[in-house]
Amino acid sequence: MAAVRFIILCIALATEIAMSSTVKVYFSPDDKLDRRILQAVSEARSSIHIASFSYQFPELDSLLRLRSRDRNCDVRVLVNSAGFSRTDAVSNRYIKVIGTGGRVLHAKFMVVDSRRVFVGSGNFTTEGLTRDANDILEIDDEVIAAAFENEFKALWSGRDGIEGASSGLVEIRFSPQSDCESAIIREVERAKRYIHFAAFAFTSDEIANQLCRTGMHGVKVCGIFEKSQGSDYSEYEYLKRLGFNVRQDLYIGQIHHKFIVIDDDVVLTGSFNFTKKAKNNVETFLVI
Numbered sequence: 001m002a003a004v005r006f007i008i009l010c011i012a013l014a015t016e017i018a019m020s021s022t023v024k025v026y027f028s029p030d031d032k033l034d035r036r037i038l039q040a041v042s043e044a045r046s047s048i049h050i051a052s053f054s055y056q057f058p059e060l061d062s063l064l065r066l067r068s069r070d071r072n073c074d075v076r077v078l079v080n081s082a083g084f085s086r087t088d089a090v091s092n093r094y095i096k097v098i099g100t101g102g103r104v105l106h107a108k109f110m111v112v113d114s115r116r117v118f119v120g121s122g123n124f125t126t127e128g129l130t131r132d133a134n135d136i137l138e139i140d141d142e143v144i145a146a147a148f149e150n151e152f153k154a155l156w157s158g159r160d161g162i163e164g165a166s167s168g169l170v171e172i173r174f175s176p177q178s179d180c181e182s183a184i185i186r187e188v189e190r191a192k193r194y195i196h197f198a199a200f201a202f203t204s205d206e207i208a209n210q211l212c213r214t215g216m217h218g219v220k221v222c223g224i225f226e227k228s229q230g231s232d233y234s235e236y237e238y239l240k241r242l243g244f245n246v247r248q249d250l251y252i253g254q255i256h257h258k259f260i261v262i263d264d265d266v267v268l269t270g271s272f273n274f275t276k277k278a279k280n281n282v283e284t285f286l287v288i
Contacts, residue, residue: 056125120270
């Protein structure tokens with residue numbers, strides 16, 4: 001129960017920071033992310049562009065099949081080769097399965113009508129949106145949407161993506177063109193009062209060491225780790241041994257978040273796990 005209360009605290013803080021006239025934050029399973037995605041697809045008028053590591057959402061797929069028959073609506077889905085069957089892709093002409101030149105397409109985002117962006121930690125799967133603990137931001141901003149459209153079109157055509165963009169509250173970075181790990185370390189170093197994080201996978205020595213340095217200057221560090229990702233490479237035991245308030249969660253689904261909340265001022269989130277591997281993946285990372 002203590003872990004659940006901590007998640008609720010992080011959610012409350014993240015919601016307070018992220019909410020604005022153009023940015024909304026949702027959490028699964030409580031906020032029914034699957035319904036919100038389906039509604040946005042139903043409301044689309046000109047385009048629906050999705051990039052996801054995994055794509056196993058029959059209800060969404062049925063709706064996209066229907067929308068793809070509308071010549072006025074451009075429907076396209078990019079899926080990593082490990083997250084979808086090529087046989088299935090042949091029957092769905094709007095789906096492209098890619099390997100991204102040896103890199104993993106680990107990003108999770110959807111752009112609707114070149115205006116609305118849905119982006120975060122959740123894959124476009126039934127389990128990811130209804131059972132696992134994930135966060136997704138809905139951003140209504142032309143500059144941010146244009147950046148995601150440019151990233152999507154580059155990946156679709158087999159080119160390298162862009163570095164990122166910023167507008168108002170939101171700074172967006174795309175890995176591997178942008179060094180997301182350094183951006184995390186920079187923000188953690190700036191913390192003055194507290195750092196709260198929830199991490200599906202956390203094996204980066206660099207991020208863990210910066211958390212320690214910041215924590216040793218009096219900043220309170222609290223974190224939740226996904227238990228299934230415990231290994232000799234996880235930073236959980238390292239941080240626990242040094243006396244930081246970290247724990248492995250016992251949530252029935254997976255804690256699939258990759259977010260950090262800092263000082264009531266900054267939220268870091270996206271698809272970027274706190275790992276060395278993520279630096280070479282196609283990822284999204286947001287600073288709010």
